[in-house]
Amino acid sequence: MLPCPIEYMHVMKREGFSLTTHILLIAAVFAALIVSVSVGSVLLPFDETLRIVWRMLTGSAQQASSSSAILVHVRIPRVLAAALTGASLSLCGGAMQGLLRNPLADGGTLGVSSGASLGAVLAIALGISIPGLPFAATTGMAMLFAFLSMLLILGLSYQFDRSFSTQTLILMGVIFSMFTGSLISLMMAFSGEKLRSITFWTMGSLAGSTYENVMILLAAIALFGGVLLLSSREFNAFAVGEQNALHVGVAVRRVKITVMVAVSALIGVCVSIGGTIGFVGLIVPHMVRLLVGPNHRKLLPASAYFGAIFLLLCDLIARTVVSPLELPIGVVTSLIGAVVFIGIFRRKAKGG
């Protein structure tokens, strides 16, 4: 065997994942989906689940067994919503951590999610609706308020501290979340039956997700998640340093605005469907960074895959651990998240 000829030494290095890795990760998400669909108050063998899913997809006539009805009408849309929400929130977290070069940035810590809740609650309490599009007003308001909150928080932080340091950002986020939280409570006190429970808006829940929700999430992640994934090189530049990004030729202002719109839109959609599910966007990209490194060409797609798996498992725990009762999913993510968050903070404080 001859050694590798010189020409082949120049084979272009790819910064992203190979097709094989993508397929493996998709397979992992699919496996988590099947487990999630099978396990619950009614337990089904995996092959039975696969058969029901197959029949559903091919549209062939099905016997209306009670188990398949539960799967098709309740569990499958919920599980799909969990996967898409997890992927979306993690993508947004990864994007913000890159843009602000701050590993503790995320929709929850920055207060963007609670801003989105406020928007959704306002839409419902004031009865704002767009005829013919039942979800549009709530979702639209959540998106708008998410964007406004982000502008407000980043604007105020910038006034105090031009480097967007962790302390300033987190503090502004906490203050803002408390503020919106109290506004939401206030509206609940006056709106009576119209609003879902306060726990929905502070802890989140994916119970009762519909196929309509799934379609909206799918469209949102395709559009806004796509924008984020296609900005990976720009995220790398920002993550190294904003001035450096400018110097290597990134259109800094344009990229910033595009990312902020995409992130707040995606978080807005997630919150209007599942409430505020905390910590997902914070810890998933952080763990993934430890696995694949900080290059966003890998970090962002991996965050989406692992975010989907993570929230699927959290939702599974929320549904099963105190069965027949159910925990809000945010309780599970926050319990896990808080512990990991302290770990991250400790590493950072030690200069890691």
Add this chain to the structure above:
Amino acid sequence: MQIKAEKLRVCYTEGNPVLSNVNMEAVQGQWLMLLGPNGAGKSTLIKALSRTIAYEGTIKINDRDIKTIPPRKLARVVGVLQQSNPVNYAFTVEEIVRLGRYAHSNGIFSKPLAEDEDMVNQALEWTGLNDLRSRSILSLSGGEKQRAFLAQVFAQNPSILLLDEPSSSLDLKHQQRLFELVQKWLSMPDRCVISAVHDLSLAKKYGSHALLLSKGEAVAGGRIQDVFSDANLSRVYSMDVRGWMKDMLAQWV
């Protein structure tokens, strides 16, 4: 190749200019040293030239106003090495250098080119970072880190290189290495270097031209030996610079 600034004025706070009415020019082959005491406006001038901060007046490259050049195109002509680059994430040296090729890609769907690969390898080779290419930037010493960002700007392959006190935190060996590398880079055709430098001896050794700044105004400019007159230096630094330098050197003889 020519870069020219006219009537440059920069205010960080209203009515309190850090640069006022500064004119400057550099053409290919020149290494222009921006000199002056602390607060003279050296770094501010570099930041204006790299369009990092807002300014009044005009900056033109080959008679084109840089405000009309889109960021990507500007980065193909102008490269910057900052004083320091605090990085938060564990990017590899190679990833840092590769960012230098950003300006040469044609957008979102462009494929990496063989040329990009060559430029990255060449820049790593030049700066002696080949062995460190897969190391995390966080694990490097200050001097190695600065060299990684120098490799980035070499990979970017601009015509004009702006340096903002690039060696102020480096030890002597790394300082020398950095300036030698930049000098070698400058020896290739159609290139010029503009740097803000604190150390007058370094400036004298490597510079071809100089612009002496004091309190935001240009005091003297031109060929470096003309700018470095005793009269100019003592006026700007309010001390006998040559006498002091001789005293310092005498200790080594």
